[in-house]
Amino acid sequence: MERRDVTGLPDDPVSAAAAFYAAIAPTLAGSDDVTLVFEAADHTHSAWRLAAVQSLARARVPGRVNALSGGSEAARVAAIAYLAKAPGLTGQYLPLDDSGAGAVIPVAP
Known part of the structure; x- marks a missing residue:
C-alpha cells in the first residue's frame, strides 16, 4: 500500500x-x-475529504484509496498496516486521535 502525505493545503476548506x-x-x-x-x-x-476519497476510490477500482488525518506517526503507521491487511476497505476517511481516548480494544494481559 502506497502512502501519500498531503501537506500544505490552505486552512479554508473550499x-x-x-x-x-x-x-x-x-x-x-x-x-x-x-x-x-x-x-x-x-x-x-x-x-470534502470524505467525498474526495470516495470519488477517487470509485475511479480506481480494483485499486483502493483510503485516507487518514491527524494522530501521531505511530498511529498513522498502525492504521496503514491495518488497511493493508483489509483488502475490502476502500473509500474510507479515518480521522485519528491517539492522544486522549486510550486503547479502544484492550490487550489481554
Whole structure:
C-alpha cells in the first residue's frame, strides 16, 4: 500500500478542496492501493475529504484509496498496516486521535 502525505493545503476548506483536486488528485493516476495522509484539520474539512476519497476510490477500482488525518506517526503507521491487511476497505476517511481516548480494544494481559 502506497502512502501519500498531503501537506500544505490552505486552512479554508473550499480552498483546500480546490487545491487538492488541482495539485494532488491528478498525481494519483496509476496508483493501485494508496493511503492519503492529511494533516489534522477541524470538522469543516471532513465532508470534502470524505467525498474526495470516495470519488477517487470509485475511479480506481480494483485499486483502493483510503485516507487518514491527524494522530501521531505511530498511529498513522498502525492504521496503514491495518488497511493493508483489509483488502475490502476502500473509500474510507479515518480521522485519528491517539492522544486522549486510550486503547479502544484492550490487550489481554
